[in-house]
Amino acid sequence: MIYENSFLVEGKTFKNAGHVSSQVKNLLQKMKFSKEVVRRAAIVTYEAEINICSYAERGKIILRVKPEEINIEAIDEGQGIADIELAMEEGYSTATPKIVHMGFGAGMGLANIKRFSDVFRITSEVGKGTHLEMIIRA
Ligand SMILES: Nc1ncnc2c1ncn2[C@@H]1O[C@H](COP(=O)(O)OP(=O)(O)OP(=O)(O)O)[C@@H](O)[C@H]1O
Numbered sequence: 001m002i003y004e005n006s007f008l009v010e011g012k013t014f015k016n017a018g019h020v021s022s023q024v025k026n027l028l029q030k031m032k033f034s035k036e037v038v039r040r041a042a043i044v045t046y047e048a049e050i051n052i053c054s055y056a057e058r059g060k061i062i063l064r065v066k067p068e069e070i071n072i073e074a075i076d077e078g079q080g081i082a083d084i085e086l087a088m089e090e091g092y093s094t095a096t097p098k099i100v101h102m103g104f105g106a107g108m109g110l111a112n113i114k115r116f117s118d119v120f121r122i123t124s125e126v127g128k129g130t131h132l133e134m135i136i137r138a
């Protein structure tokens with residue numbers, strides 16, 4: 001492990017939305033990962049962060065960096081996801097009008113996380129929270 005850090009994400013508010021993913025992006029740029037790898041890591045972190053801001057009570061994003069891979073975990077406490085297969089479908093969203101007003105809720109976040117990750121794991125428990133793990137190989 002060459003670098004590890006954990007970032008708190010406030011739930012149910014867009015006040016700081018995007019701050020963690022932009023910090024992660026800056027860190028990875030400084031570590032001299034390729035543009036493509038930084039872009040993919042930034043996208044998956046952003047989508048995971050926005051989902052916490054949208055749907056969870058609170059969460060954290062853990063960044064673990066090794067020369068050969070970037071591991072990003074998003075762990076939240078919140079309502080959880082009842083049907084993960086459905087939530088993964090492109091276009092499926094339970095976004096409220098407030099979320100849509102902020103420009104989110106196309107139902108593309110989880111599908112894009114899967115697309116841009118080399119490894120993607122998601123587990124969730126209704127009423128408890130959701131856990132995402134993304135690995136991007138450098
Ligand atoms: N962390 C989470 N906690 C609870 N529910 C979630 C979480 N992340 C996603 N979901 C559920 O899965 C659905 C699909 O999520 P996804 O990120 O793919 O789309 P979206 O957030 O609705 O829209 P977009 O990401 O395109 O702005 C959400 O509408 C929500 O119902």
Ligand SMILES: [Mg+2]
Binds near residue numbers: 047051104105108
């Ligand atoms: Mg989303």
